[in-house]
Amino acid sequence: MINKIGQVMLYVNNQVECRDFWTEKLGFEVIAEVTQGPMSWIEIAPKGAATSIVLHSKALVAKMNPDMNLGTPSLMYFTEKFDELYCDLGNKNVKVGEIVELPTGRVFNFADNEENYFAVAEKG
Incomplete structure (x- = not known):
């Protein structure tokens, strides 16, 4: 069974x-930077997080698997x-959206350097 x-x-x-x-x-934090043949990836995560983000080359993945949703x-x-x-x-010149009040709490979004948007929710 999947548990995380x-x-x-x-x-x-x-x-x-x-x-x-x-x-x-x-x-x-950088967890790993790996190169294997033509593939390379960089794994990053917040300190102590159970889930990490793996940065892959969009162009290379598209070439290897043209039908993949990128x-x-x-x-x-x-x-x-x-x-x-x-x-x-x-203060770090990251593009941030307005703070929005939702029934579940406050939320805002931000964009990375490639204009990909992510959200942040307040959890106490």
């Missing part, structure tokens, strides 16, 4: 620039330091 999400594949145009975005702007997954991150994170990302 292990990795999320994120297909990007520039793996190194995306790695730098996630590590420098959001404080993620769209950006819709990811929702949780934080206990909602206001602090929102201000920190804005």
Whole structure:
């Protein structure tokens, strides 16, 4: 039986620039940088997270598997330091959306360096 999400594949145009975005702007850690033949990938995650993001080359994956959906997954991150994170990302010139009040709590979105959007929800 499946009991957790292990990795999320994120297909990007520039793996190194995306790695730098996630590590420098959001404080993620590099778990692994792997090259095997023509394939290379970079695994990143928040410190201590059970699930990681693997940055793959969109062009290479498209060449190897033309029918693959290379769209950006819709990811929702949780934080206990909602206001602090929102201000920190804005101060680092990350494109952030307005804070929205939902019945489940506050949420905002942000874009990475390739204009992929992700959401953050306040969880205390």
